[in-house]
Amino acid sequence: MSFLFRPLKIRGIELRNRIVMSPMCMYSAENGYPNQFHIIHYSTRAYGGAGLIFIEATAVEERGRISINDLGIWSDEHVEAFAHLVKTCKEAGAKVGIQLAHAGRKAEDCPGWERAKKKRRGSKNSIAPSSIPFGKNWEIPKEMTKEDIEEVKKAFVKGAERSVNAGFDIVEIHSAHGYLLHEFLSPLSNKRRDEYGGSFENRTRLLKEIVRGVRKVIPDSMPLFVRISAVDWVEGGWSIEDSVKLAKELKDEGVDVIDCSSGRIIEEESIKEYPGFQVPFAERIKRETGIRTMAVGMINSLEQAEDIVGNGRADLVAFGRKFLRDPYFPLRWSKRLNIDNLIPWQYKRGFLS
Ligand SMILES: Cc1cc2nc3c(=O)[nH]c(=O)nc-3n(C[C@H](O)[C@H](O)[C@H](O)COP(=O)(O)O)c2cc1C
Incomplete structure (x- = not known):
């Protein structure tokens, strides 16, 4: 019996299993629009x-x-291209979520693949709560005025409204990763x-x-996720206790x-990554607040994922780099567990032995 492959209903949306493709910037868009690359990339993981x-x-x-090649949903013109992407993924049986984001002081105005090579990073137009740069070789962001704050609020709400119009099943607000x-x-x-x-x-x-603003413009039946950095890993920073209270x-x-x-x-933080290193955060937030959680970060084996869901440590498991290496691992895992309704009929002959 599998826990990972059990469906989960959240509000009006039923997920066929607990396997989530974690949001990952592909730096392949122009002017924010999804294109053929995005269609193939995401729908392959949906068929997977x-x-x-x-x-x-x-x-x-x-x-x-984060770069000029990020996806964007800052105008009504973007909606149609996202609608096509969403429809293609849904045809493969997956539900589709969008991660709405604003890079703040980590915004950059160069191509995604050139960012790390630059001597001075960031953007001269970046905004932040305070004019403190991310690191010593980063541009100093402008401290946001009340008007800037209002604009950003409206932009998130409009982004959510457009996401509904594009047919997304779920909205996630990105409030993590600096x-x-x-x-x-x-x-x-x-x-x-x-x-x-x-x-x-x-x-x-x-x-x-x-x-609050987003919840008002999305249907009651639509789940809302928030991604947080559960800890800053820095003395005097955001703590797990803060995360529990916020949750x-x-x-x-x-x-x-x-x-x-x-x-x-x-920039100077030091995270020691090891298998499942962030799972205890999902577990504690779930236990202490009763809210559903999603675990992510170096979760790579079926056994690890079954432990997380089966022992009630989190409700969903997100996989990042594993999906980049191998879009089809959920199909292989389902075969190992003798689950026969996930493999698309067109691929069944590839899984006979
Ligand atoms: C290429 C790449 C791009 C990423 N972009 C995003 C992103 O757009 N939003 C986000 O919240 N996290 C992003 N992440 C973090 C992943 O969603 C995930 O949390 C992280 O890779 C840890 O999971 P993993 O060990 O399964 O890869 C990115 C990670 C990678 C490798």
């Missing part, structure tokens, strides 16, 4: 058996891109003195306002799943 495909970080504002919303949460990057900085209540205000509040605001990643708020 994922229950839920998350489309990579998709910018809600043009200035909020991008804009995480920058507001963490005391390391947020030194504001107004109602958006200082106390826990103030630092979490923007995320909660965005969640409780987000649950009350209508968030359905906390997607538990970690880190990336400052």
